[in-house]
Amino acid sequence: MSKDGNYIHRSPRPPIDNQIPLxxxxxxxxxxxxxxxxxxxxxxxLIDAASxxxxxxxxxxxxxxxxxxxxxxxxxxxxxxxxxxxxxxxxxxxxxxxxxxxxxxxxxxxxxxxxxxxxxxxxxxxxxxxxxxxxxxxxxxxxxxxxxxxxxxxxxxxxxxxxxxxxxxxxxxxxxxxxxxxxxxxxxxxxxxxxxxxxxxxxxxxxxxxLLYSSGTTGVNKGVVLTHMNFISSSVMVMMEQDARGEAPNVWLCFLPMFHISGLCNIAFTSLCMGNTLVVMAKFDMEQMFMLVERYKVNNIFMAPPIMIALAKQGKVTRFDLSSLGRFISGAAPLAKDIIDEVASLYPDVKVIQGYGLTESCGIISLVNPLMGAIPNGSTGTLVSGVEGKVIHTDTFKPLPPHQLGELCFRGPNIMPGYFNNMEATTITLDLEGWLHTGDLGYFDNEGRLYIVDRIKELIKYKGFQVAPAELEGLLLSHPEILDAVVVPLPDDQAGEVPIAYVVRSAQSSLTEKIVQKFITQQVSPFKRLHKVSFVTSVPKSPSGKILRRQIIQKLRSKF
Missing domain, CATH: 3.40.50.12780 (ANL, N-terminal domain)
Incomplete structure (x- = not known):
């Protein structure tokens, strides 16, 4: 993984140039x-799952x-x-x-x-x-x-x-x-x-x-302009992974929504470009998913983190023949290490892979490639072919070296040209050198592996300390009696903001607020401790699996 004096990271994968048409x-x-x-x-x-x-x-x-x-x-x-x-x-x-x-x-x-x-x-x-x-x-x-x-x-x-x-x-x-x-x-x-x-x-x-609509870094839905070239580039970046493995066309399953960039480009368009067979589900159903794997010998399943969490919580499924499965690929939000470990242990013959992308990058930025050696759990892999990345300080905007946390920026042929009829938002997000400022907080390690920590605007500021909700959510999900969780800031006169959690317990759980707080306190610094825990029946999420944190925060703040 090469990086210059400005700490620009480049993909270790083969160049993309010879894969793109003149x-x-x-x-x-x-x-x-x-x-x-x-x-x-x-x-x-294409195969319709229902009919x-x-x-x-x-x-x-x-x-x-x-x-x-x-x-x-x-x-x-x-x-x-x-x-x-x-x-x-x-x-x-x-x-x-x-x-x-x-x-x-x-x-x-x-x-x-x-x-x-x-x-x-x-x-x-x-x-x-x-x-x-x-x-x-x-x-x-x-x-x-x-x-x-x-x-x-x-x-x-x-x-x-x-x-x-x-x-x-x-x-x-x-x-x-x-x-x-x-x-x-x-x-x-x-x-x-x-x-x-x-x-x-x-x-x-x-x-x-x-035009696919995204909240981007400014919080209001905007039309992301995606060109034919964006789609071609993004598909080639994923196709090169299958080509590198020397695989013949195989079978993919699509239940992630096609109105979202992941379902539309990363799965559907890319799968078709590779000559793969795409089995299409109108909506997700766990039982039907396993049935389709058995019936059509599905090889690859892209899924959002909530489905990966459900896989980990329900234990190994043995009533279906899942021998064709080769990969579970997760994106849309950070996935806790414990969840990855659990799914990998339940399905040892299936590679559990994380990736990262945005609507503004036509769905792909980085991907774990097992052929490149062991990737530590929690990493979303290395940059895909043709993409450059850097990390900048959130206040000074200066480039940061490996292992330092800052805003993630990327550029490449898959990056959008801008937002539809919104020059102000485009100028905020795309700089004059073509860097996409993602609003995501993360870092690269010395080997060029990418780690996503959280959204910058969703960071909780506790007495000047930054608390990443995703970190606490990952810890909460590691508890065997917690099915889902979300952490948000609660306004506080002295601290500015304090982290609180909404937790979904398993049906037979006897967890109390104090037990959950103690569980977190034993694992984090004092400024990251949960000040309140409420139990709920579900956590609101988008169809692609992202926690609707802003929606929760707005409801919470309306009470104060």
């Missing part, structure tokens, strides 16, 4: 996918192009129009997304649990002109008064009086145009870009493919 700033991510997967045309690309319905890569290619051309011809979609996908995971979700970006339009995805207010806020911000959804969500969509395409069939009696055009997704799959030829070589992709994308000379950072 003229890459003008390359369509769909053309990239089609070229990569041409050899696998008769292999299953068993599947698409081969050849069928996927055809479906994408039909959706793309019918959007242009029948719905009048133009370059840079924004199209919203408001739906749970499905095969059609991925076909719709790829069809949208292939048409030259921009896809924006929305959490299906959003309220009407939250949905309207995103639509107003991005200016969406068309919606893909499902009948179950029509009540939230109808008031948008936008043309709507239903990704699935269902009870549409409530839509009989709709004042906007309604179309079934199957109508977009009608063969209205002859499929254009797939380019022979990735290096020629730049000249085969769709005609309606060709004149983006004013878009110096590449053609925009998607």
């Amino acid at each position: 003229n890459s700033q003008n390359v369509s991510m769909v053309d990239f996918l089609l070229v990569r997967t041409r050899p696998f045309s008769n292999q299953s690309a 068993g319905r599947s698409l081969t890569f050849e069928e996927l290619h055809s479906s994408i192009r039909r959706v793309s051309r019918n959007l242009i011809a029948r719905h009048g979609i133009k370059k840079r129009d924004v199209i919203l996908i408001f739906a749970p995971n499905s095969i059609n979700f991925m076909v719709a997304f790829l069809g949208i970006v292939d048409s030259g339009a921009i896809a924006t995805t929305v959490n299906p649990h959003y309220t009407i207010y939250e949905l309207r806020k995103q639509v107003d911000d991005c200016g969406a002109t068309l919606v893909f959804t499902v009948p179950e969500l029509w009540d939230k969509v109808r008031d948008l008064n936008l043309p709507t395409i239903m990704l699935s069939t269902g009870n549409m009696r409530d839509a009989a009086d709709a004042s906007v055009p309604l179309t079934q997704f199957t109508d977009l799959l009608e063969e209205a145009f002859e499929n254009p030829p797939i380019p022979d070589q990735c290096d020629n992709l730049g000249v085969t870009l769709r005609n309606n994308l060709n004149d983006d000379n004013d878009d110096k950072d590449g053609v925009t493919a998607a």
Whole structure:
């Protein structure tokens, strides 16, 4: 791991340059996918977990192009129009997304649990002109008064009086145009870009493919502009891991939501680009997950920390054949060492791997690679190919050497060009040298391994000392009777803030506040001790597994 005088860390992995097509700033991510997967045309690309319905890569290619051309011809979609996908995971979700970006339009995805207010806020911000959804969500969509395409069939009696055009997704799959030829070589992709994308000379950072909304470092949801090049780069960074292992295409399971960058890019798009078979679950269910592993011989499962915690707490599962499993990959939030150790001991033939990324980095920054030797638990591995990193002091902004805690900054071809129509937030987050200031607190060790400690703005300031909530949460989760926990600051006149915890006990637990406080006190410095413990039935989290700490803090502060 090399680092210069400014303590810039670089990836120990092979260079990414020879994996990226020439003229890459003008390359369509769909053309990239089609070229990569041409050899696998008769292999299953997507399988629906509930119905068993599947698409081969050849069928996927055809479906994408039909959706793309019918959007242009029948719905009048133009370059840079924004199209919203408001739906749970499905095969059609991925076909719709790829069809949208292939048409030259921009896809924006929305959490299906959003309220009407939250949905309207995103639509107003991005200016969406068309919606893909499902009948179950029509009540939230109808008031948008936008043309709507239903990704699935269902009870549409409530839509009989709709004042906007309604179309079934199957109508977009009608063969209205002859499929254009797939380019022979990735290096020629730049000249085969769709005609309606060709004149983006004013878009110096590449053609925009998607707007995914993130709170970023400033706390308010903003549209993260992600280009075709961002998606291609991010997928190549993950693909190189499978190529390095010399693995043939295998089977991945996707239950992380496709509206989130992890499910959309790290799992779905990347998996397809590798020629892997992707088994798609509409939502997570532990029993169904194990059943699908057995049925489809799943090799890799990406999961959020709460699922990894549940795996550790429930003990080894023996009623299903899990012999095909090779990797559990966790991201979205730091995972405690004790949890990693427990899962690894329960499933000794499965490698437990941590990774780290952000929406602003198109989902990937670092990843543990077992081929590079032992990685200490708690590390999110080393930087992926093509990414540089540094740590800066949170007050002086000066670069810091290894093992010193500060704000993590990264740059590379997967980093967003900015936030949609928000120059102020872009300027705060991206500096003039292209560094993405993440708002995450962490450090590199001497070997270039990355450790994520917490969010800077979520640090608890106790008499000038910084307390990282994630550290205390990890300790709490190491207790056998604690299923989940969150630590937040409580305003205090003398200390400024003190750490308190909300804890989910197991059903038969007899834990009390004093027992939990003593358990933590025995393991931490005095300024990190818990001043209050409350027992709750659940900890609020996003669909990607991140604790909604800000939501808890706001409710807590409203009481004072």
